[in-house]
Each structure stands twice: as C-alpha cells, then as structure tokens.
Amino acid sequence: MPRITMRQAISQALWEEMERDERVFIMGEEVGIWGGTYAVTKGFYDHFGEKRVRDTPIAEAAIVGAGIGAAMAGLRPISELMTVNFAFSAMDHIVNEAAKMHYMFGGQMRVPLVIRTVGGGGRQLGATHSQTPDAVFAHFPGLKVVAPGTPYDAKGLLKAAIRSDDPVFFIEHATMYQVRGEVPEEEYLVPIGESKIQRPGRDATIITYSKGLDWSLKAADQLAKEGIEVEVVDLRTLRPLDMEPVVASVQRTNRAVVVEEGWRSYGVGAEVAARIQEEAFDYLDAPVLRVAQKEVPLPYNRTLEQSALPQVADVVRAVKEVL
Amino acid sequence: MEKDTHLDIYHQMVLIRRVEERATELYQQGKIGGFLHLYIGQEAVSTGLVAARRPQDRIITAYRDHGVALNVGIPATQVLAELLGKATGMSKGKGGSMHMADVERNFWGGHAIVGAHLPIAAGMALADQYSGSNGVTICMFGDGATNIGFFHEALNLSKVWNLPVLWVCENNRYGMGTAVKRASAVDEIRQKANGYGIPNAAVDGMDVMAVRQAAGEALEKIRAGEGPFLLEALTYRFRGHSMGDPERYRDSSEVKKWQENDPIGIYRAYLTAEGLAIEPELDAIENSVEEEVQAAVQFAESSPEPAPEELFTDVYAA
Ligand SMILES: Cc1ncc(C[n+]2csc(CCOP(=O)(O)OP(=O)(O)O)c2C)c(N)n1
Ligand SMILES: [Mg+2]
Numbered sequence: 001m002p003r004i005t006m007r008q009a010i011s012q013a014l015w016e017e018m019e020r021d022e023r024v025f026i027m028g029e030e031v032g033i034w035g036g037t038y039a040v041t042k043g044f045y046d047h048f049g050e051k052r053v054r055d056t057p058i059a060e061a062a063i064v065g066a067g068i069g070a071a072m073a074g075l076r077p078i079s080e081l082m083t084v085n086f087a088f089s090a091m092d093h094i095v096n097e098a099a100k101m102h103y104m105f106g107g108q109m110r111v112p113l114v115i116r117t118v119g120g121g122g123r124q125l126g127a128t129h130s131q132t133p134d135a136v137f138a139h140f141p142g143l144k145v146v147a148p149g150t151p152y153d154a155k156g157l158l159k160a161a162i163r164s165d166d167p168v169f170f171i172e173h174a175t176m177y178q179v180r181g182e183v184p185e186e187e188y189l190v191p192i193g194e195s196k197i198q199r200p201g202r203d204a205t206i207i208t209y210s211k212g213l214d215w216s217l218k219a220a221d222q223l224a225k226e227g228i229e230v231e232v233v234d235l236r237t238l239r240p241l242d243m244e245p246v247v248a249s250v251q252r253t254n255r256a257v258v259v260e261e262g263w264r265s266y267g268v269g270a271e272v273a274a275r276i277q278e279e280a281f282d283y284l285d286a287p288v289l290r291v292a293q294k295e296v297p298l299p300y301n302r303t304l305e306q307s308a309l310p311q312v313a314d315v316v317r318a319v320k321e322v323l
Numbered sequence: 324m325e326k327d328t329h330l331d332i333y334h335q336m337v338l339i340r341r342v343e344e345r346a347t348e349l350y351q352q353g354k355i356g357g358f359l360h361l362y363i364g365q366e367a368v369s370t371g372l373v374a375a376r377r378p379q380d381r382i383i384t385a386y387r388d389h390g391v392a393l394n395v396g397i398p399a400t401q402v403l404a405e406l407l408g409k410a411t412g413m414s415k416g417k418g419g420s421m422h423m424a425d426v427e428r429n430f431w432g433g434h435a436i437v438g439a440h441l442p443i444a445a446g447m448a449l450a451d452q453y454s455g456s457n458g459v460t461i462c463m464f465g466d467g468a469t470n471i472g473f474f475h476e477a478l479n480l481s482k483v484w485n486l487p488v489l490w491v492c493e494n495n496r497y498g499m500g501t502a503v504k505r506a507s508a509v510d511e512i513r514q515k516a517n518g519y520g521i522p523n524a525a526v527d528g529m530d531v532m533a534v535r536q537a538a539g540e541a542l543e544k545i546r547a548g549e550g551p552f553l554l555e556a557l558t559y560r561f562r563g564h565s566m567g568d569p570e571r572y573r574d575s576s577e578v579k580k581w582q583e584n585d586p587i588g589i590y591r592a593y594l595t596a597e598g599l600a601i602e603p604e605l606d607a608i609e610n611s612v613e614e615e616v617q618a619a620v621q622f623a624e625s626s627p628e629p630a631p632e633e634l635f636t637d638v639y640a641a
Binding site: 025051054056057059061062064065066067068069070071072073074075077092093096097102103104105106107108109110112141142144164165166 | 381412413414415416417418422424425426431432433434436439440441442443444445446447448449450451453454472473476477479480483484636637638639640641
C-alpha cells in the first residue's frame with residue numbers, strides 16, 4: 001500500500017469526489033488561484049475551473065451561509081474556513097442554521113454541507129491563531145464533527161462527509177499535513193460516527209483523536225519498552241460519539257486516560273470521562289485522568305507555548321498514574 | 324391581469340389578516356406559545372412579491388413569515404396547526420410561528436436570527452446559477468437587518484458573483500422599538516445597495532399592485548443575467564413587534580395615520596374604482612375567508628399533538 005501524507009490524502013478525497021459528482025464544489029478564501037493556504041487544493045483551480053473552485057471574499061458568515069443555502073438547494077458544497085479560529089465569525093451559521101435546519105422545519109430541508117477547517121496550536125502563531133476548540137462544535141446536536149488522526153481515516157472520512165446528507169464540521173490539524181500513513185489505491189469510505197482501536201493493549205486505555213493520537217501512540221511506544229501495553233482508541237468522530245469501543249476497552253483494561261489538545265475544562269476528555277463512569281463505573285480500578293491544554297490563551301514564546309500544550313511525557317505520566 | 328388573479332390576490336391579503344386576528348385570540352387564550360410576530364399592515368409586500376414570482380423562483384424571509392406562508396398556498400389549516408404546535412403543522416409543530424416553510428412550494432422559511440438568512444439566500448441563488456436554472460431567489464428582511472454584518476457580506480457576495488437574487492427590504496420604520504433613524508446611518512435603506520454597486524428602487528409597500536409591478540420588473544432584469552437588485556418596500560406594521568409590546572417608541576397618532584393607508588383598503592378601492600370587481604364580490608371573498616379560517620382553527624385545535632417519539636426524529640437526515 002502506498003504511504004502518503006495527510007495533505008495528499010485529503011487532497012485525493014476532494015479530487016475524487018469532485019470527479020465523481022458534478023454537484024460537489026469548493027469555496028473559501030484562497031482555495032483557487034493560491035491553491036489553498038495549506039496547499040490542499042493545489043492544482044484544483046486549473047483542473048476544475050473557477051465555477052467549482054471558488055475564491056471568496058474574507059467573509060466567513062457568507063462562506064458558511066452560502067454553503068448552507070447551496071446545500072439546501074441540492075448542491076454538495078465544501079465551505080473551507082482557512083482556520084478554525086475564523087469559524088467564530090461564522091458561528092451563527094454553523095450553530096443556528098446548519099445544525100438546526102433539518103429538525104426545525106420538520107425534516108423538510110437538508111444541509112449536505114461540509115465545512116472543512118484547520119485547528120491546532122504549536123506553531124507560535126499566538127493566541128488567536130492556535131486554538132483547538134473542537135469540543136465547542138461537538139456540543140450541538142444536528143452537526144456532525146469529524147477530526148481524523150491518520151491519512152487513511154482523513155481520506156475515508158472526508159469522502160463520507162461529502163456524501164453525507166447532514167452538515168459535517170471537518171477539522172484537520174495544522175501540524176499533521178506531513179504525517180504519512182498507508183492509504184489504499186482503491187476507493188473506500190470510513191463511516192462517520194465510529195471509533196477505532198489504533199493500537200491494541202491490555203494494561204490501560206487511552207482515548208484520543210486527531211493530534212492526540214500522535215502523542216498517544218508515541219507514549220504507547222515508550223511505555224511498551226517498560227512492559228506496559230496500552231490500548232489506544234481513536235474517536236475520529238466527536239459527534240455522534242461512538243462510545244462502544246471505548247467502553248469495551250475499559251472493561252478489559254479497567255483504566256482510562258483521555259488525551260486531547262484542547263482545554264481541559266468542558267472538553268472532550270470531560271465528556272468521555274463522564275460517559276465512562278456512567279457506562280463502565282464498576283470496571284474502573286482508578287479515576288479517569290485527562291491530559292489536555294493548560295487553561296491559558298496560547299502564548300507566542302516557544303517554550304511557554306510548548307509548556308501549555310500536552311506533551312508525550314504528560315501522557316506517559318498519566319498512564320503510570322492510573323496503573 | 325386576469326380578474327381571477329385580482330380576486331385571488333384580494334383573497335390572500337384578507338386571509339393573512341383574518342388568520343392573524345384569530346391567532347391573536349388564540350395567543351391570548353394561551354394556545355400559542357413563544358413569539359408571535361404579526362404581519363398585519365404589511366400584507367401588500369409579500370402578496371405583491373409572490374404574485375410577481377414564477378414557480379422556479381425561491382422565496383425566503385425572516386420570522387415575520389405568516390404572510391408568505393399563506394401567499395405561497397400553504398393551507399390556513401397547516402399554518403394554524405403549526406402555531407398551535409400540532410403534528411399537522413407544516414413543520415410538524417417543531418418550528419412554530421417563526422419557522423414556517425414549504426419546500427414543495429419553493430418557500431424556504433421562516434428564519435429567526437436577524438439577517439442570517441441573507442447569506443443562505445445568496446447560496447440558493449448560487450445553486451440556481453450553478454445548475455443553469457433561470458430561477459431567482461427572493462429574499463425578504465427588515466430594516467433592522469440591514470445593520471448586521473450578514474447583510475453586508477451577503478450583498479457583497481451577490482454582486483461579486485452576479486447572483487440571481489432579489490433583495491427586498493421591508494422598511495416598516497422600526498426594528499423592535501428602535502426607529503430606523505436611530506439605528507441606521509442612512510434612513511433611506513436602499514442607499515446601502517449603492518455601496519455594493521447593486522441597482523435598487525423604492526416602492527410603496529402599502530400598494531400591492533405597485534409591489535407586484537416593481538418586483539416583476541426587477542425579477543426580469545435579474546433573470547436576464549443582470550445580477551442582484553435591491554427593492555425597498557416602504558411599509559408599516561400596525562401591531563406591536565410581537566405580542567405584549569408596550570409600544571412606548573411610537574405615538575398612537577402615527578399608527579392611526581398609517582392605518583388609514585390600509586393595504587387591503589387601498590387594493591379594494593383600486594379594484595372597484597377600476598371596475599375590476601364589485602363590492603358584493605369582495606364581500607363574498609371576505610365571508611368565505613371567515614369560514615375558511617373558522618374551519619382551519621377547528622382543524623388545528625382538534626389536531627393531535629406530535630407523538631413523543633417525534634422528539635428524536637429529524638435531528639439528522641441520515
Ligand atoms: C441576531 C439577532 N439579534 C437580535 C434578535 C432579536 N430581534 C428579533 S426581531 C428584532 C428586530 C428586527 O427588526 P427588523 O429587521 O426591522 O424586522 P421587523 O421586526 O421590523 O420585521 C430583534 C432585535 C434576533 N432575533 N437576532
Ligand atoms: Mg423593521
């Protein structure tokens with residue numbers, strides 16, 4: 001199987017879906033002539049033309065709002081938000097329109113829209129450009145939220161998102177575009193709403209997703225050298241949340257650590273820990289621990305920034321604590 | 324215009340008025356919850372727009388949406404059932420007064436966040452342009468909505484992409500209790516379109532024929548590929564913003580003055596003066612509307628509540 005980068009995997013997913021379905025088109029800031037600020041849509045403008053690869057004004061509400069309208073009218077738009085930090089300018093359309101349209105009109109309308117965006121810190125971009133607010137978006141029923149951690153999942157989930165009849169908020173990670181992984185040549189989809197065991201183990205369960213998967217797998221490697229075998233469950237989709245593999249794993253290992261890049265309070269870890277105690281309380285031999293970002297706006301200074309972000313060592317420490 | 328069309332327009336305007344008068348009573352009886360924004364006084368605007376549109380033209384509006392709902396032909400039974408939160412409402416009782424829609428009739432809601440449906444309208448117009456349909460999207464909104472960013476993002480985008488959209492501002496002089504002059508840098512709203520290079524016009528929003536005429540001309544220009552157009556309909560809401568509005572922001576003499584300009588009265592006078600209808604015909608319409616609304620209220624009141632399992636349906640399409 002070819003090993004390709006996350007960037008290539010995402011790019012392939014978009015390309016293949018645009019080739020497959022005339023109704024699929026991309027709009028966003030710098031997606032066309034520039035080729036995408038993360039070079040994901042490089043070459044698309046020349047191949048598909050300006051009708052289907054649409055550069056927009058810097059107007060996030062219009063990018064998402066027009067995506068919603070076009071989706072309601074039968075197209076399959078991909079609205080790209082340059083980074084998730086700018087999604088706040090489109091928050092009303094994500095939360096009050098996309099997520100509610102189907103329910104509020106009694107099922108009359110559908111919003112088959114993908115909002116593609118990029119999150120994550122660690123690049124010294126300062127507090128406004130470094131956020132991982134995934135949990136915020138996962139709060140709203142009606143929206144699906146996907147955040148893949150491998151090229152394989154990114155490609156399969158993005159293709160599934162484009163074919164979905166519901167609005168999907170698809171979060172890529174800014175520091176993972178160069179991550180490589182095996183991706184088959186043949187067509188495949190990864191269903192939205194299924195967690196997956198990325199590494200089996202018996203001693204403890206790490207529940208994570210996106211960039212957290214990278215840290216968790218590295219921590220698992222280190223721990224293995226000490227004879228500790230952790231199981232790593234990748235959520236992949238934050239809403240709807242598939243707890244089944246998590247609960248099954250915790251029932252085997254009796255110990256759990258949740259690893260995420262976002263802030264600890266009200267985060268993904270808080271939700272997963274609550275669900276574990278609701279669904280597997282009797283199996284737990286230790287409190288569920290959380291590894292997450294310190295509760296500060298992310299600073300510019302490299303040392304300070306890194307000390308605010310979760311590190312592999314933090315994951316190792318947390319696992320040892322629950323053992 | 325055919326005589327039947329005139330009588331149909333008259334019927335629609337009277338129907339909106341009577342449905343809302345009955346809704347007011349039902350609200351006072353506690354049978355309608357939440358907000359209830361009446362369209363009374365503004366009937367000529369939506370009626371004129373819907374009379375001017377072709378079947379392929381979409382229409383989308385804000386929360387003051389009972390008028391459009393009835394104009395596009397949603398039966399009064401379904402409108403009243405939705406107001407009562409019944410399973411037989413067009414949104415299954417899940418939307419309420421502010422969220423009426425009928426996709427089959429090309430009516431796309433009923434949107435309760437001020438201005439938020441303008442970018443959505445641009446997107447629907449984009450879809451029609453993209454797929455080569457010659458439909459135009461008619462997007463209605465209040466004067467207050469022209470002060471929020473969504474309006475400006477949507478107008479700009481519509482011009483940049485030459486989208487087939489007719490922007491219709493219903494300038495009823497107030498956004499809740501705030502007069503246009505106190506909230507908008509320009510009180511002639513249509514001037515805002517100039518900043519985006521969008522051609523525009525004002526129309527007497529109390530005169531249904533004038534609205535129909537102006538909208539018809541604008542729609543044909545847009546259909547011919549000339550891009551977006553903004554129409555400012557000068558109108559007035561006769562009732563409070565919603566139920567329970569103390570109306571401290573305006574004099575009752577001002578309201579009285581506007582009520583002399585009742586859009587239904589103006590149209591009735593026009594029809595008889597032009598010899599398009601005689602008084603008994605119009606009286607007969609009024610009477611048949613009374614019966615229609617009476618039956619619709621009965622239908623709505625005797626309709627079932629949504630089934631408990633409806634709570635969890637329609638969260639996702641798939
Ligand atoms: C974004 C937003 N802010 C505030 C409100 C509360 N609100 C509802 S209607 C309204 C006034 C809108 O006035 P206008 O656009 O002129 O419409 P009209 O009610 O006169 O038809 C306000 C402030 C809202 N629904 N949405
Ligand atoms: Mg107003």
